[in-house]
Amino acid sequence: MLQVPGTAVFLNRGKQTAPLAMRANVERNHVRHEQVVILSIETEPVPRVPTDRRIVVDGLGYADDGIVHVTARFGYMETPDVPGTLALLDPADTEGPLLLDEASYFLSTIELRRGPAPTMAPWRKRLFIATSHITADAAEHFSLPRDRTVIMGWHIEV
Structure with a gap:
């Protein structure tokens, strides 16, 4: 696998699993x-x-x-500023200085699709899928630079 110069930031729910976008980037x-x-x-x-x-x-x-996991904590009245928060990191903790002015940000998204499996009533599937589309723009919510943010998606059947 080839290593390219620069810093990549992958948003993920926790450190128990690899981010979907990171796995896809390496695989593809x-x-x-x-x-x-x-x-x-x-x-x-x-x-x-x-x-x-x-x-x-x-x-x-x-x-x-070259890989670190960072947990950033915010209060419920605060708006998360990912680039601003990452700027607070000590280079000694991140195996060297992060190149944040040119960093690429990767987000994972999952699109739900109605599948044939009898997991729930058809009307509940339609409602569940419809409500899954009511989400905030993650890049905007986390103050990510639009021109350096990549969103990678997957489909899951319910």
Whole structure:
């Protein structure tokens, strides 16, 4: 697998699984950025999270592989600013300085489709799929730069 220069930021729900967009990028394009940040956003049950409690970095057990997991915590009254939060990271915690001015941001999305399996009543499937389309624009919500954000999607049958 080829490593390309730069920083890639993959938003993911947690660190237990690899982001879908990261897996697809490696499988389809056969490349990985030199520096990879897997970022999970957590909303705390407080209005604001102090800056000194905002970020937790985990090297995932492998030193010098260029991949780190970052958990960013925000209060329920705060709007997550991903680039601004990543700028707070100490280069010693991320195996070197992140190239945030040129970083690429990757989002994963899942589109639900009605399948033949009898998992629920047909009208419930239609309602479930219809409500899945009522979502906020993730790139805008997380203050990601539009010109450097890639959204990769998958289909799942319900």
